[in-house]
Amino acid sequence: MSSVYYTECIKDFRRYDDTKTILSAIYQLFQRNREIGKYIGVEIKLKNKKGNEIEPDLIALYDNETKGFLFEMKSSLPDDPQKLQSEIVELKKYFLKYTNWHNSTGQVNEQDLILICHIDDAKKVVNMVNMLSNKPELTFLSSNHFLICSWSITPSKDGQREEELRIFKIYGKTSNVYFEELLDEPGGILIPQSLLRFVRFTFFFIKEKPKVQYTMTILIQHILSSFPEDPGENSCEVDTDTIYNRSEIFFPSWRHYDERTKQLKRQWLREALNTMANLNIIYKSSITGWWKIPKPTYKKKRDIEVALCKDLDEYIEIQKKKDTRKTKRTLAKSKPVKIGPLDKLLRQQPKDKRNY
Amino acid sequence: MSYTDTLGVQSIAQIYDRLSMELYFTHIYTTTGKRASLKTIVLISKIDPESIEIVAKRKSKLDDFTINITRIENNLYRGFLRRKTKKGLVGGFFLLDSSVENKWILFSNDSAYFIDHVLESFFDKLYPFVSRVYFNYSEMKVFLNEIKDNYKGKTEYTKFTIKRIKKQTNLPSSLKKKKGTMILWEHNADEELFIQSKDYLLIVNRLNYNIRDNKTNMLLLRSSLSRKGKCTLEYGVFKDFYNNVILTTVNYGKNRTKFYNLRERIMINEKIELRPFTIQYPNKIDIYSIRGIPSKLINSYSTAIIHNGNPYFVATLSDYDEGSSFGITILGDVVTITPISKGSPEASWKLTEKIQEILGDGNIINVDVE
Numbered sequence: 001m002s003s004v005y006y007t008e009c010i011k012d013f014r015r016y017d018d019t020k021t022i023l024s025a026i027y028q029l030f031q032r033n034r035e036i037g038k039y040i041g042v043e044i045k046l047k048n049k050k051g052n053e054i055e056p057d058l059i060a061l062y063d064n065e066t067k068g069f070l071f072e073m074k075s076s077l078p079d080d081p082q083k084l085q086s087e088i089v090e091l092k093k094y095f096l097k098y099t100n101w102h103n104s105t106g107q108v109n110e111q112d113l114i115l116i117c118h119i120d121d122a123k124k125v126v127n128m129v130n131m132l133s134n135k136p137e138l139t140f141l142s143s144n145h146f147l148i149c150s151w152s153i154t155p156s157k158d159g160q161r162e163e164e165l166r167i168f169k170i171y172g173k174t175s176n177v178y179f180e181e182l183l184d185e186p187g188g189i190l191i192p193q194s195l196l197r198f199v200r201f202t203f204f205f206i207k208e209k210p211k212v213q214y215t216m217t218i219l220i221q222h223i224l225s226s227f228p229e230d231p232g233e234n235s236c237e238v239d240t241d242t243i244y245n246r247s248e249i250f251f252p253s254w255r256h257y258d259e260r261t262k263q264l265k266r267q268w269l270r271e272a273l274n275t276m277a278n279l280n281i282i283y284k285s286s287i288t289g290w291w292k293i294p295k296p297t298y299k300k301k302r303d304i305e306v307a308l309c310k311d312l313d314e315y316i317e318i319q320k321k322k323d324t325r326k327t328k329r330t331l332a333k334s335k336p337v338k339i340g341p342l343d344k345l346l347r348q349q350p351k352d353k354r355n356y
Numbered sequence: 357m358s359y360t361d362t363l364g365v366q367s368i369a370q371i372y373d374r375l376s377m378e379l380y381f382t383h384i385y386t387t388t389g390k391r392a393s394l395k396t397i398v399l400i401s402k403i404d405p406e407s408i409e410i411v412a413k414r415k416s417k418l419d420d421f422t423i424n425i426t427r428i429e430n431n432l433y434r435g436f437l438r439r440k441t442k443k444g445l446v447g448g449f450f451l452l453d454s455s456v457e458n459k460w461i462l463f464s465n466d467s468a469y470f471i472d473h474v475l476e477s478f479f480d481k482l483y484p485f486v487s488r489v490y491f492n493y494s495e496m497k498v499f500l501n502e503i504k505d506n507y508k509g510k511t512e513y514t515k516f517t518i519k520r521i522k523k524q525t526n527l528p529s530s531l532k533k534k535k536g537t538m539i540l541w542e543h544n545a546d547e548e549l550f551i552q553s554k555d556y557l558l559i560v561n562r563l564n565y566n567i568r569d570n571k572t573n574m575l576l577l578r579s580s581l582s583r584k585g586k587c588t589l590e591y592g593v594f595k596d597f598y599n600n601v602i603l604t605t606v607n608y609g610k611n612r613t614k615f616y617n618l619r620e621r622i623m624i625n626e627k628i629e630l631r632p633f634t635i636q637y638p639n640k641i642d643i644y645s646i647r648g649i650p651s652k653l654i655n656s657y658s659t660a661i662i663h664n665g666n667p668y669f670v671a672t673l674s675d676y677d678e679g680s681s682f683g684i685t686i687l688g689d690v691v692t693i694t695p696i697s698k699g700s701p702e703a704s705w706k707l708t709e710k711i712q713e714i715l716g717d718g719n720i721i722n723v724d725v726e
Binding site: 013014017018153155162163193196197198199200201202203217220221222223225226227228232234249252255296297298299300301302303304305 | 414416621622623626628630632634650654658659660661662663666667668670672673674675676677679680681683685687688690692694696697698723725
């Protein structure tokens with residue numbers, strides 16, 4: 001029950017949910033403080049003639065639409081220094097010139113990047129940025145246009161104040177004076193209580209791919225639950241396209257997605273559906289591309305994220321044992337084979353067509 | 357020969373039309389003597405009463421029940437319902453009036469055991485095809501005020517049946533105050549409720565009341581109202597009771613359905629719109645009550661907990677039976693419910709009731725989203 005995978009699984013689930021809440025917070029910040037800048041959109045693509053393109057989580061313009069503001073959210077960053085370094089180096093692309101900013105010229109004079117990460121990742125990110133900032137090709141890291149922020153929900157003080165959400169600076173700065181002033185307030189930017197109460201349910205995904213347990217929860221609670229039972233059955237049969245269509249509203253800018261982004265998001269859903277079939281939560285129907293969904297779906301005596309992580313943990317253990325047995329047999333017969341990462345197991349298509 | 361003999365009706369089973377129903381109930385409840393009260397329950401349903409049997413057959417949790425529905429007049433049905441219980445087979449008759457669109461009114465003067473364990477239980481298990489009308493304490497008071505005006509009389513509360521949940525303190529268990537159901541007999545029990553609310557979360561389950569004529573002080577109605585919309589007639593003219601109490605309950609049901617309606621998270625002009633509502637409490641909700649929420653909802657809702665009440669509580673819920681989903685947060689003295697997917701009025705109302713059964717009665721208020 002308390003394996004590393006299980007504990008991390010629940011932690012990842014909650015962390016992603018909080019991170020998408022911060023996206024809602026930034027969105028609300030622009031809605032309420034027009035002085036900071038003009039909100040353009042969530043997951044809007046910026047392109048240039050050289051074929052480079054970026055898709056930050058949120059884009060805004062400020063200083064009479066002459067400057068750009070890019071927000072990049074990270075629910076988690078790798079512990080491995082090499083991978084973390086790659087992530088930081090990759091941020092360089094946000095400082096290229098782009099030609100389709102949503103203003104009259106399509107261009108901006110300069111742009112700022114705000115990286116928002118979880119407080120647990122803050123120290124390692126800042127250390128890495130400090131280490132890399134001397135490199136000539138990464139001067140943006142020490143410029144006035146790169147900022148790292150984090151956030152925290154501060155506990156309540158009995159009788160004095162309720163819990164608060166604050167976004168605060170941990171490294172760097174931007175040239176947006178008004179935004180900097182807000183950040184320089186003691187404790188950083190205080191997000192209105194309405195965010196904690198209901199605005200947090202505005203967005204359900206950020207650009208970063210969620211862990212499969214998160215997508216499965218969204219599917220079970222908000223999408224599959226809305227399909228009615230088939231007459232006379234304790235289940236319903238739905239095709240994959242209908243599930244995709246019903247899910248679209250949960251992605252912030254689905255109307256603006258190009259075909260590639262659409263396919264990418266559909267891949268998240270497909271992975272979740274296949275994993276659910278592997279865990280026997282839903283079943284492949286006898287008709288190709290259709291799913292049989294029991295009603296109610298995944299009724300458990302515990303919280304859904306806990307139950308899903310437990311089932312995933314058990315599934316991985318079983319697959320691991322199966323693979324070990326298979327490997328031993330193969331080793332006895334022929335040359336050694338490589339075993340892929342465990343997460344890969346979850347992405348596999350269910351092998352047998354179970355009839356529910 | 358008694359009046360009921362002349363009418364040819366000795367029990368609900370013999371009622372043959374709306375007029376005989378009115379005359380029979382008026383006769384019974386305007387004469388003195390010992391008798392079971394008439395219980396009426398207002399339900400919300402869009403299905404045809406004649407399809408109850410078919411719907412019931414599809415629900416495995418209704419295997420213990422046998423139901424038979426007969427139409428006796430336009431929009432008036434007689435039903436016989438039986439259930440295998442711990443006490444053996446328990447059955448009884450009831451009438452179902454469907455003259456108001458999307459509302460059913462059930463009538464029965466059978467035993468309390470039949471009403472609680474057979475009739476109410478059966479219709480509760482028909483959810484989401486059939487759903488209840490709920491009252492919290494402040495809604496009960498507004499409702500009773502309206503009834504008083506309908507009768508042009510004055511109200512006296514005679515009995516409050518209250519569930520008390522002890523607010524958490526650091527007192528040792530030996531010094532902790534009693535919990536559980538409590539009955540207040542005082543005529544001005546309102547004040548006592550206020551005193552109790554300092555130490556307890558209070559859930560008013562039933563309110564018994566009389567309505568008397570303003571001038572003569574003559575008793576016009578002896579009745580009770582439960583938080584699940586069950587109204588009893590102990591004394592009074594049936595037709596007045598129907599017009600002044602039952603139809604007021606029906607209207608209340610319509611108004612509250614309107615309040616909970618169209619709250620689903622939607623996209624309008626490229627913007628996500630949320631339509632939340634809150635349950636407002638007079639004091640900060642205590643951490644221990646908040647932490648008890650998931651375990652108390654787990655049988656009816658799929659719950660995902662993001663923050664487990666420190667004291668900030670955030671969860672998403674999905675109604676297993678109906679499919680609507682919600683975001684719920686608790687911060688300070690406010691519970692905020694944000695319908696997400698589907699968000700039907702019936703499911704929203706039911707969830708609001710469930711939360712109040714755990715945290716006590718509050719005030720339900722719409723959130724004005726800018």
